[in-house]
Amino acid sequence: xxxxxxxxxxxxxxxxxxxxxxxxxxxxxxxxxxxxxxxxxxxxxxxxxxxxxxxxxxxxxxxxxxxxxxxxxxxxxxxxxxxxxxxxxxxxxxxxxxxxxxxxxxxxxxxxxxxxxxxxxxxxxxxxxxxxxxxxxxxxxxxxxxxxxxxxxxxxxxxxxxxxxxxxxxxxxxxxxxxxxxxxxxxxxxxxxxxxxxxxxxxxxxxxxxxxxxxxxxxxxxxxxxxxxxxxxxxxxxxxxxxxxxxxxxxxxxxxxxxxxxxxxxxxxxxxxxxxxxxxxxxxxxxxxxxxxxxxxxxxxxxxxxxxxxxxxxxxxxxxxxxxxxxxxxxxxxxxxxxxxxxxxxxxxxxxxxxxxxxxxxxxxxxxxxxxxxxxxxxxxxxxxxxxxxxxxxxxx
Numbered sequence: 001x002x003x004x005x006x007x008x009x010x011x012x013x014x015x016x017x018x019x020x021x022x023x024x025x026x027x028x029x030x031x032x033x034x035x036x037x038x039x040x041x042x043x044x045x046x047x048x049x050x051x052x053x054x055x056x057x058x059x060x061x062x063x064x065x066x067x068x069x070x071x072x073x074x075x076x077x078x079x080x081x082x083x084x085x086x087x088x089x090x091x092x093x094x095x096x097x098x099x100x101x102x103x104x105x106x107x108x109x110x111x112x113x114x115x116x117x118x119x120x121x122x123x124x125x126x127x128x129x130x131x132x133x134x135x136x137x138x139x140x141x142x143x144x145x146x147x148x149x150x151x152x153x154x155x156x157x158x159x160x161x162x163x164x165x166x167x168x169x170x171x172x173x174x175x176x177x178x179x180x181x182x183x184x185x186x187x188x189x190x191x192x193x194x195x196x197x198x199x200x201x202x203x204x205x206x207x208x209x210x211x212x213x214x215x216x217x218x219x220x221x222x223x224x225x226x227x228x229x230x231x232x233x234x235x236x237x238x239x240x241x242x243x244x245x246x247x248x249x250x251x252x253x254x255x256x257x258x259x260x261x262x263x264x265x266x267x268x269x270x271x272x273x274x275x276x277x278x279x280x281x282x283x284x285x286x287x288x289x290x291x292x293x294x295x296x297x298x299x300x301x302x303x304x305x306x307x308x309x310x311x312x313x314x315x316x317x318x319x320x321x322x323x324x325x326x327x328x329x330x331x332x333x334x335x336x337x338x339x340x341x342x343x344x345x346x347x348x349x350x351x352x353x354x355x356x357x358x359x360x361x362x363x364x365x366x367x368x369x370x371x372x373x374x375x376x377x378x379x380x381x382x383x384x385x386x387x388x389x390x391x392x393x394x395x396x397x
Contacts, residue, residue: 011089012117013209014108016178017098018168020134021124022192022202025221027093029203033217040212041088045079052094055079059108060100067250076108084115089211097178098123098168105178119186121178122209124202125171126192127311128284128291133274135165137228141258143249145240148233149322152280171309172294184299191304194311205303228262229271231325231333236262238330265340269333277321285311 017023030037031049038044046052054072057063063072083090100108112119126134136144136151146154155165161173168174171189179187188209193201200219207214228236239257247253276284292306325333 010087010118011120011211012083012112013089013091013093013120013122014097014112014178015091015093015122015124016100016105017095017123017174018125018131018171019095019098020131020138021095021126022199023093023095023124025199025219026124026203026206028221029217029219030091030093032221036216037091037210037212040216042210042212043083043086043088043090045082045086045090045092046075051075051079052092053096055092056094056096056100059097060104076111080111080115083112083117090117091210095168098174099164100177102177102180106180109178109182119182120188120209121175121182121186122188122190122206123171123174123178124190124192124206125291125295125309127309128169128288129276129281129311130195131169132165132276132280132284134227135169137233137274140228140233140237140240141262143240143243143253143257145237147237147322148230148274152276152322156280156283170291172291172298175295175298175300179300185301187298187300189295189300189302189304189306191302191306191308193304194308208303226263226267227274228266229269230274231271231329232266232269232337233271233274234325235330235333235337236266260344261337261341264344265337268340269336271333272325275321280321 015023015026027049030042030044034044046055051071054063054069054075057068057072058074058076062068063075079092083092097105097108109119109121132152132155133148136146136148139146139151144151154163158166161167161170166173175187175189190202190205190209200214203217203219204214207217236257239261243253243257247256275281289310292309295302295309296306
């Protein structure tokens, strides 16, 4: 297994997308158990997962925009430099790499090859029937006010395939951009299993490309970035409308609305599963079949089954798919969400107050504060502290 400092990198796996294809789950498994990955020769470069997001901005020429943190500038080169010092397999993973142009993708691959890496490009892919609904929800989580019906219409009317959806969800096109110049054996598509299948299967497929033992990792992690029901997505869309210019994005919106309201509250509420209208479902199935055919013809390595990208339209279509939830349902869901939001705000208030109390204690009695904190983390000191307090007649903390 690879170790740092033993020459150039042996292999780099570039997981370049696509959004809403299990990427968050796979990234959470690996970053939450980074030490285990490293023990098996797998490097996750830089300090945290967000650095890979910043690298995607940097490679796509966006890092110098004032809205992005200065740390993003040069992040891609820093990742390449760290990869160069590793002799095992390195993984660079973020779904927004899927939006790179052919020129940007080529520059990224060439910079890794320049440090001696054998580059493998990977895309995780899922049927477009699920992807259309998932992408609309993700847009709503990023402040969009567009209705589901309008979003679907926009996807269908984009004949030139220049909009965001097709840029990142045409899996064959993503691999054409990123895999140009690479042998087909170094270009991989991992298909996401059908709904209802254990996430272990997707993890096993992805792990097989990383040369790690899938059994060594715990995949029973809290779900993140889960889907919203139709009612919850509509509620969030209406909140976006009501916000107007308040809580901008970039800015506080992701922290307050996306992370708290959407992920912590609305995702926990059951709702109606989003579905495409019959004609739109047929369109999505036909496009899925065309993409699967292009992937098959390209000769890239398929981990899974391309048939999983082509669902049966009849199983997902709904004659009244885009109906707006009735007023009573929306009122009930809104009241429930407000109640849950108040609970979350109170929890955060308690945490903040405790932090402020600790900061005050550390400032007023620094030596005593340090001893108490040490006693809480070291059993022997804790017992000595208890004996001392009993001898003084004081109640134990």
